[in-house]
Amino acid sequence: MKKDFSHLVREDRVHTSLYRDPTLFEEEMDRVFKNTWVWVAHESDLPGKNTFKTSWVGREPVIVTRDREHKLHVLLNRCRHRAASVCEKSKGKASVFVCPYHGWSYDPDGRLRKVPHAAGYPADFDTSEFPLVSLRTETYNGMIFATFKSDIEPLVDFLGxxxxxxxxxxxxxxxxxxxxxxxxxxxxxxxxxxxxxxxxxxxxxxxxxxxxxxxxxxxxxxxxxxxxxxxxxxxxxxxxxxxxxxxxxxxxxxxxxxxxxxxxxxxxxxxxxxxxxxxxxxxxxxxxxxxxxxxxxxxxxxxxxxxxxxxxxxxxxxxxxxxxxxxxxxxxxxxxxxxxxxxxxxxxxxxxxxxxxxxxxxxxxxxxxxxxxxxxxxxxxxxxxxxxxxxxxxxxxxxxxxxxxxxxxxxxxxxxx
Known part of the structure; x- marks a missing residue:
């Protein structure tokens, strides 16, 4: 059962533990940063196709990308194989992201492009099942937001x-x-x-x-x-x-x-x-x-x-x-x-x-x-x-x-x- 922390906030004051409690902080990362719209970049950071910027949603590293069709994506910066980050640059242009550990490569829309030495996997290994994890992404007036919560209200309603x-x-x-x-x-x-x-x-x-x-x-x-x-x-x-x-x-x-x-x-x-x-x-x-x-x-x-x-x-x-x-x-x-x-x-x-x-x-x-x-x-x-x-x-x-x-x-x- 989830613990209720609402008693720590009153109309005109908040409890000091909001600054100091490590357990409370861990709960915030889940209940707040994984359950709302979080700003990740401005559209001018991605001026053309195959451009990217690395960012964060809470404590989770992400890559904000613009694919070859100019569509925006926010992808978890984690290879689906053994979890290495696939991008370390702050921003730039790339038509592919290659994991430096075992060479799995991904398109800017997150799709798994190629697995080296694929013969080492079973015949029914399907690369389409292992894209980079994509977050729901919406923009308003150039500002790009992402969220882990798929059923959240539209960004325009959240901004109000x-x-x-x-x-x-x-x-x-x-x-x-x-x-x-x-x-x-x-x-x-x-x-x-x-x-x-x-x-x-x-x-x-x-x-x-x-x-x-x-x-x-x-x-x-x-x-x-x-x-x-x-x-x-x-x-x-x-x-x-x-x-x-x-x-x-x-x-x-x-x-x-x-x-x-x-x-x-x-x-x-x-x-x-x-x-x-x-x-x-x-x-x-x-x-x-x-x-x-x-x-x-x-x-x-x-x-x-x-x-x-x-x-x-x-x-x-x-x-x-x-x-x-x-x-x-x-x-x-x-x-x-x-x-x-x-x-x-x-x-x-x-x-x-x-x-x-x-x-x-x-x-x-x-x-x-x-x-x-x-x-x-x-x-x-x-x-x-x-x-x-x-x-x-x-x-x-x-x-x-x-x-x-x-x-x-x-x-x-x-x-x-």
Whole structure:
């Protein structure tokens, strides 16, 4: 009989064991990561036929492929013979995956192509019975998700109201579309849910990220006054949530006539010199800084202002984070260079944001060892500003812990007996 863990989550708090209990962590890998849609890649990672990217669904390694018919697949990265991984590269192009141990080879759609020295097997050995295991795969607006659960609801239903925010986020492609530009990866000694909480936590921003704010010019620092812009946090259902920090940048198609910020003046000049008309210059420049919100998609990915943040549980007290820089697919080189510089300023290993965040996450894990029977408080928040959020959704002001409560209610639902 399955154990019921729902008593560990209340309306406004969660038990400390959610960060520390190894048995609970093992249950999460089964009940959460094997029973919902998990983000694995962006379509721009697979730009043509026979392209691939390696990824993870929970702790299980997978290969995301685009076959010769351009159809997407998510395959367990495990040879059907003796379990060796068949692909170790992070991404690339391959018309066949060959197991390095005994040479079994597979097509990009997972079919077993060839078995060396096949005469050593019985006459009725049927290669069609041993493809790479394929997961159910669906996409939304370029984002690729996979699941072990064959009878799960369609992805569009799982995303629900979050689809609106994905669509808004992708407007930073400035009509060129969005593509991945590169990524950096690191681990921190803490539970995966600590990072899940962080994406919709504006309360920490002026404290943890003071050095980032101090590095900005006065105009940009005012833009990043995230607690003073009238933002909000909204529960989007199924554990998803959005934190709006800069309301003026929610819809990048609006306010096109707003003055170009000083920090983008040189970029605007370069774009004009390249022959872009003024409307295109303004659209591109406005998109370069990213959207004014963080969208948290339960359980493992965030569309965070101008990048993807992907979490991967490693153990109860270790988590891997991948920050994926985004650019304009076929857009001006100058604009994509600027986006990379902005990404490096905050997210990079020498940036002003990521190292401070990681220090905070590590301290939470360390501190959770004290007083193991205490509860983690998630009770902060007052009502959202009038008229900004969907009236049918739970919402709070930008410093509220609404997003965390939303994620843990989904966790509670999935971890019940």
């Amino acid at each position: 109201p979050a689809r609106k925010w994905i669509d808004l986020f992708m407007k930073q492609g400035a009509d060129y579309g969005v593509k991945t530009l590169g990524e950096h990866r690191f681990r921190f000694p803490g539970n995966w849910k600590i990072q899940l909480e962080n994406t919709t936590d504006a309360y920490h921003f002026p404290i943890v990220h003071k050095t980032f704010l101090d590095s900005l010019d006065a105009e940009t620092e005012n833009v990043f006054d995230v607690l003073g812009q009238g933002g909000w946090i909204e529960d989007l259902g199924n554990g998803h949530s959005v934190m709006v920090m800069i309301p003026d940048l929610v819809d990048l198609d609006q306010n096109a006539d707003a003055p170009i910020p000083d920090r983008f003046a040189d970029l605007a000049k370069e774009l004009r010199q390249e022959g872009h008309n003024e409307a295109a210059v303004r659209k591109i420049v406005r998109a370069v800084g990213g959207a004014g919100f963080n969208l948290n998609l339960f359980p493992n990915v965030a569309c965070s202002m101008a990048f993807f943040r992907v979490l991967r549980p490693v153990s109860v007290d270790e988590t891997e984070i991948t920050h994926v820089a985004l650019g304009m697919n076929g857009g001006p080189a100058a604009a994509n260079r600027m986006r990379l510089r902005l990404h490096e300023h905050f997210q990079g290993p020498m940036g002003f944001g990521t190292p401070d965040d990681a220090e905070g996450w590590e301290r939470v894990q360390r501190g959770s060892a004290a007083g193991s029977d205490l509860w983690i408080m998630l009770n902060r928040g007052v009502d959202a500003p009038e008229g900004v959020s969907d009236p049918s959704h739970n919402a709070g002001d930008v410093s509220a812990e609404t997003g965390m409560r939303a994620a843990y209610q989904m966790w509670k639902r999935m971890m019940a007996a």
